[in-house]
Amino acid sequence: MTLSRRNLLQIAAAAAASGSLSAPAAAQTKSINIGLSSAAAMLDLVRTSSGPDFEVVRQIFDTLLTRNEETGEFTPNLATSWRLVDDVTWQFKLREGVTFHNGEPFNAEAVAFSVMRYLKPELKSPHAGVLSFIEKVDVIDASTVNIVTKKPYPVFLVHMAVGSTGMIIIMPPKYIAEKGDDNFAKNPVGTGPYRFIRAVPGSSITLESNEAYWRGKPAITQVNYRFVPENSTRVSALIAGDLDIIENVPTDLIGLIEKSGKAKVAVSETSGLCLMMQLNPASHPALANKQVRKAMNHAVDIDTILKSLLGGRVNRRALPVYPGAVAAKKDLPLYKYDPALAKKMLADAGYAKGFELDAFTSNGRYAADYAIAQAYVEYLGEVGIKVNLRPMEWATLVGNMAKRQAGPMYQIGWSFREGDVFKLKAALHPASPYSTFQNAEFGALIDQAEVTMVPEKRAELWGKAQELLLDEAPFIHAWQPFDLYGAANRVAWKQPIVPMFIFDMDLK
Template identity: 30%
Template sequence: MRITKTALALYGATFLAIAGMSAPVSAQTTDSVTIALRVAVNTLDPHMSASVGSDLSVISHIYPALVIRGPDLKLKGDVAKSWKMVDANTWRFELVDGAHFANGEKIDAAAVKWNIDRVLDKSVGARIAGWFSLVSSATVVNPTTLEVKTSSPYPAFADQLSMFFLLPPEWAKTHKPANETMSGGPYMIKENVPGDHITLVPNPEYWGPKPDFKTVNFRIIPESAARTAALEAGEVDLITGVPTTEIKTINADGRAKADAIPSIRTMLGKFNHQKKPFENLKFRQAINYAIDKEGIVGSIFDGKATVSDCQLLTPAYFGYNPDLKAYPYDPDKAMQLLKESGVDLKQQIEIEIPTASYLQGEEVTQVIASQLQEVGLNVKITEIDFGAFMNKQLKERNLAQIAVQGLAWPTIDADGMLTMFAPGNVYDYWNNADFGKLLDKGRASTDTEERKKIYADATKLMCDQAGALFLYAQPATFGISKRITWQARGDDWVRAFDMKPAN
């Protein structure tokens, strides 16, 4: 294996970064960009996170992928120059020739196979293992050709791979990818101060196009007001999660610009069907009628959100059902259904909201609680840290009766999004067998029109059964400095290679 002087320098830089010290680097130009992240980066291991807006956004600068999703939300090749299904259960990837990591390891079919095998290895405990549950094997045809066999058709596999990044196999055997890196992408880590900032500089061994910026800074700024202040002070170039009420203020100030576009994230009240009285259909339907979704969109989001059409999917998703309509706001209908449900309305209904996680989520939760109280329910709000919320949801399996949360699936395919409500899925609290059978049927088909019909049936079933409290599609809000240009995107990725200097 070829070990370059650059590779040694990279390893030294990573070591110093983990220790919280700055590594010596050559003089930098003024071509830099600073991106504010709302939450800290928890790991640098690409197989141990599914967090697009933090971990994976940073990781995508350091490690390559077979394919990535561009700002136009379309797939484009990275290490893979082409990909196709050669039969119902086989995907073939043709790779670029000459790609390599900074230590000289080749990014070839063998390296990709090793990464897939690592994720499939149960002893590794990969966080993203569920994405590969249908993968039965990966086979090296030749150095630039890889075939992946699946146990049943997996038409969204290429889309899912846009979140799958590649580690160097030999390096990973003797290092800790959670907090060490060996770049195979356009940037490498210069400094990493956990919870505060990560600084990237170009990887001189990168095999692809030269990046536009000499320095990329990711700053961790959890508070919305602090992010806005940093943007207006010229300290950062991009912020996301801007409250819609601040968009006009930022634009009026004139030092930066702000806006909102539709996102692929749906906000919902997730029902815990395992806790009474949420096994009761009329009770669940009553809650959907009791909430004024149009009012929330208009008053809290200044009209920049979109009411959900009684489904988890937004129009951007494959499988979106255009025939469904939102439950109308009808408190009288809600009270009638509550009476018919036979539920004791004196019992307490807990609504859980993870703090500082969703755009104006706490405000929305207050409105939901107030409107449920107006139709006669006894409601309690519990605010909880996001990490504790995820532990309750996935490990303890003990969500409150209603959990206000946002869901998105970056494949932008019904197969991923809806599967979070399939029986047996770690996220599911519904356990509807008929819904699960429809999803199995949709996954088994490679016929586009047939899949659309199946997902139309699945979304209608979930709507009719009031599987959740369907709320709105969260707007993707952002503020950007005048130093850079950036095509806003609604799927949470924040990447310097999607940006360019304004001049």
């Protein structure tokens, strides 16, 4: 069966929730209201890798380095300079005169504490596996620190800059020692441009500008994050002036925003966010069979789904890998839509009558996420696979993933803002707490690649890993949607990037 464009648009309409957001517009001229599609639930980055959490954490904390969005070059931040002392020792000179929001001084002790905190077993950090290359941190003096790795590590600096998985933020050691880890998660303190004020769980988070920020006072004095999962409600609130910025604008509502005269749509094609319909082979006997997983890829007409539900604002990918990432393998083949072949492969694997499984997806976390999942249900049903689709709160889904209990089928996205294919380690390496793909050969290739300093050899190893991943098919298709933001006309935004950096914004 080939679903028509009308069928898919009907699915999208059914998936969109209606509603209105009733709240007063911002009273302060320098107060900005931001509508996120999912709630930020954990503000201790050591213990989360969730996108909504990262969106808020980005404003509160700093990293040692930053990265130029256009050139990819590393630039100073809390560190003013850095050098490779030997094959495994990186030395950083630190910015002096910087303080945390509570007045605690930023220094080498804070860096050492922050780096090693990610590796504390009791915190069960989702980043620990990615950062397992770190051996120790030596404090040379108050403004000099050496970070020592177990082996030469070619992408070390990536973790010192803004990215996502494995990004090391700098935290206040005395504050955490006095208040405890759980209190820190609820009342975070950093050196960033905004300080935490309050949170209403599942509803909102308020930040205020750090007037003593080392880069200067932020132009916007207050940031109000509001969690609005319904697409239509976010758009209505933007047009009404209740929200100044919204994320994940549905493609079918772009025209409504642009015609309103009150706001515009900002587009970013370079965030590196890649989505896929992940499979958990250990959770269902049929999914343990590679031929079944391949058959499921042939059963779903992903091209029609993406064209109908996301228009031209998406790129299909062979793997959940941003093609601009270092060591990303080019020209990998795509699974073709062939339901007859899918049925034959299922029969050959012993599932001629199909099978039944549960699938989970967020509703509003990603562009058209629920509608896309519904389309998967329709296509898989045509080859005899009955899918019970269950919408799930984003925080719950991520929590299940962190325990390898997601699935049997679930929709998830991974950001490649780090600019390197090594992100696959966090997503799919057998040792990762998030990985339901327990393939020893894949893990061994990654382990070799991450300690290989010669770029050509490293790319070769990563190429083999990506070919193996495509053949094993632990997911059903991958795609990279454009990031679509709605921004009120009064918002001056230098560059739409993911995550948003409020320090780069102003209000007209």
